[in-house]
Amino acid sequence: MDTALSWRRIYLDCDELPIRHIDLSFGINYVRRPVKDGRRDMFRHCLEWPALLPTQLKDLVALLNEALVLPMTEEFDALLALDWYKIPDDDLPPEAWDNTEVGEMVRQAKYFVTNASRQRAARKDLVRRLADAMVRHPALNSAFYVVSVPGHQGDGTSTGELIAADLAARTGKTLVSTTGQPRPERKDDRSVDLVGMFTLPMKLDAPCVIVDDVYRSGDTIRQVARVARQAGAPRVYGLAAAKTIRS
Incomplete structure (x- = not known):
């Protein structure tokens, strides 16, 4: 699962299973955005939070990768x-x-x-x-x-x-x-x-x-x-x- 993090968005290259773990951990407090053309060859999902990303999200994503x-x-x-x-x-x-x-x-x-x-x-x-x-x-x-x-x-x-x-x-x-x-x-x-x-x-x-x-x-x-x-x-x-x- 490849990722790219910004202050409100996370880009993921994975199926739906890891996203289920994110939902269970932080709730569905994000909006799914279309992945822009320049990133479609690398990522399948873009999740956008209304404010800053959850503080433990980066650690969870790293764990789901490992x-x-x-x-x-x-x-x-x-x-x-x-x-x-x-x-x-x-x-x-x-x-x-x-x-x-x-x-x-x-x-x-x-x-x-x-x-x-x-x-x-x-x-x-x-x-x-x-x-x-x-x-x-x-x-x-x-x-x-x-x-x-x-x-x-x-x-x-x-x-x-x-x-x-x-x-x-x-x-x-x-x-x-x-x-x-x-x-x-x-x-x-x-x-x-x-x-x-x-x-x-x-x-x-x-x-x-x-x-x-x-x-x-x-x-x-x-x-x-x-x-x-x-x-x-x-x-x-x-x-x-x-x-x-x-x-």
Whole structure:
């Protein structure tokens, strides 16, 4: 997404998804203007505010450039991942692809069980990056709750749940721990029916961010989002560290 900023206008080269994030963060307080002839080869949108641009708009636009703005679903108001898990390489089979920096952090946080200090350091780095993304995104940062996604063991100790707890502590938000029954991993068995498997311990009277380490098909995090809606959350946002290329 390419941008050009002036005192009242922002020019964007993107689809509608990033604009949805802007709307959620600042409201639709702008007017869409035609992009002038000299800029049509660079930009698709021109948004004009009646006064100065919102103070956090530049940071949000930079974040939306860096991160993955994931397609919206009916369960989420906005959905974001820090980066892909893998770096595609047409000359190699997918199992030989290198990890992105974020993907490697996730791998170490999940699987370095014989190196506890490295595992903790990787999780700390992921939490720092997720917190930075949240602070730069006014809509996500306005959420009162951080909601966890249960791991397949159902014991509250999955990497995603630990990251959600650490992120809530770092950002000063209230952690809501979703409970779930033990189940096969979704990457191994997609036939598992998740409906009715998750519960929240309380009603949600304010916006929430559902946090997970990896977004694959999205089936699990979307089911948690449905439960959050049923619990009363007026806005439901999703934030993941890494997105797999294959769902």
